[in-house]
Amino acid sequence: MVSVEIISEEDDQISVLFKDADRALLNAVRRNLMAHIPKMAVDSVRFQMGTYDQCSKCGHLNPAGVARRSAGGTGCSKCDALFEKEGEDYVVWETNSAIPDEMIAQRMAMIPIPTDMGAYTSEDECPDCKDLVEEDRGCPTCNMIYTLRAFGSKEGSTITAGDLVFLGDDSGSIPEKYRDIPITRLYEGQMMEFWATAKIGYGKDHAKWSTVAGVSFFPRQVGVINNAKKAKTLFDMGLRVSKKDFKDGRLEDISKVLDLKKDLHNVGAGTGMRDSFADAIGLEDVEGEFIMSFETDASMSPGDALNASFAKLSERFSAIKDDIEHVL
Ligand SMILES: [Zn+2]
Ligand SMILES: [Zn+2]
Structure with missing residues (x-):
């Protein structure tokens, strides 16, 4: 059963975590948000x-x-x-x-x-x-x-x-x-x-009837230390994420993982450190979990927009189900 959890919501912006979901569902929600909410x-x-x-x-x-x-x-x-x-x-x-x-x-x-x-x-x-x-x-x-x-x-x-x-x-x-x-x-x-x-x-x-902007989603990821010795190169830079944020070599906190993604740019392509760092810290997708973010234009709150999208989606799926039952 798909579950949805709000990670952050402020003013007109929202980030939500979907569990037990897949890309097709997330894309249906995304398209609904843009095109089908009143x-x-x-x-x-x-x-x-x-x-x-x-x-x-x-x-x-x-x-x-x-x-x-x-x-x-x-x-x-x-x-x-x-x-x-x-x-x-x-x-x-x-x-x-x-x-x-x-x-x-x-x-x-x-x-x-x-x-x-x-x-x-x-x-x-x-x-x-x-x-x-x-x-x-x-x-x-x-x-x-x-x-x-x-x-x-x-x-x-x-x-x-x-x-x-x-x-x-x-x-x-x-x-x-x-x-x-x-x-x-x-x-x-x-x-x-x-x-x-x-x-x-x-x-x-x-477009004037679309309340949302910048609807995007990506798989939830966790940080994994592959090589503790080389990972030190990044931690020594004193950026957003430190070694103590990791437990048993893994970083699961959603906002910390986003920070880690930014930190990794300092040892990635074009930095001259890519080879020496050699992916000492990697990012792994979490099966079935996705993070969706978007903002609204203030005609309604992002939470209301999301609920309206779910309501519309369930209405449209029920209509398809009824049509199929009628035909069979
Ligand atoms: Zn009227
Ligand atoms: Zn006068």
């Missing part, structure tokens, strides 16, 4: 286009031109201040930036959206809109909506993920660590306004 990501962005005259007195945004005296306007629609001189009575803002809207939308897609699978469902499983045609789908049960309205400045202002406002409770806010992801930079007279809609999807359809 995650929220921005899928459409609706940009508001326009030009505004901002009242210098009350800050209200009036549609461009209509309030200006020169165009026969009667002033600010909120405070009635007269708009005589541009730059003094009013400032003109245009929804414009150096970066095209398509690129802004693409950047929005890559910003990690916190994914609470207990609170949202995917559109095609949504109890409220799954029966609608695809373009009509989207409701508070399956979509998360973010808004942004940002203004530039003379010296330039960087608009970041932290400027996004989630329409809902705090659980949808962009995680602290990722709030400074830049979206664009705006200068005086430039503004940006949009609504972004996030929905659940899968990594197999687009």
Whole structure:
């Protein structure tokens, strides 16, 4: 029976040890993590286009031109201040930036959206809109909506993920660590306004729906002293691993073995010591044991991602089993 043990988990990174497993299983888990676990990501962005005259007195945004005296306007629609001189009575803002809207939308897609699978469902499983045609789908049960309205400045202002406002409770806010992801930079007279809609999807359809990065696995190894006399060459260097870390000529501690791997680079190929060291300390694979490591983009914790992967895998295997039983 396969068992899984967490070796280390911090922030968005995790390392787990699989026992009684094989490469095929580890690879299935790896592929599942990348392609088949549900995650929220921005899928459409609706940009508001326009030009505004901002009242210098009350800050209200009036549609461009209509309030200006020169165009026969009667002033600010909120405070009635007269708009005589541009730059003094009013400032003109245009929804414009150096970066095209398509690129802004693409950047929005890559910003990690916190994914609470207990609170949202995917559109095609949504109890409220799954029966609608695809373009009509989207409701508070399956979509998360973010808004942004940002203004530039003379010296330039960087608009970041932290400027996004989630329409809902705090659980949808962009995680602290990722709030400074830049979206664009705006200068005086430039503004940006949009609504972004996030929905659940899968990594197999687009990288924006893949929560994991750098998923890798390798066999668990132990260090073995083959030649005590020559092994001293390495220990005498005073690096990470010393002789007393070994018990009966073997080093089994997982993190110490990783240190040993790094230490061995000092006596390996290209060091000029390869021949004299002559593999005095070797590394041996442990049968059926593998270490998997990966990180997530903060849309969910790595532990949640791993559990979601196991759940999905077992669901897919059961479906295959049912199909086979049906056919036979
Ligand atoms: Zn005003
Ligand atoms: Zn819905």
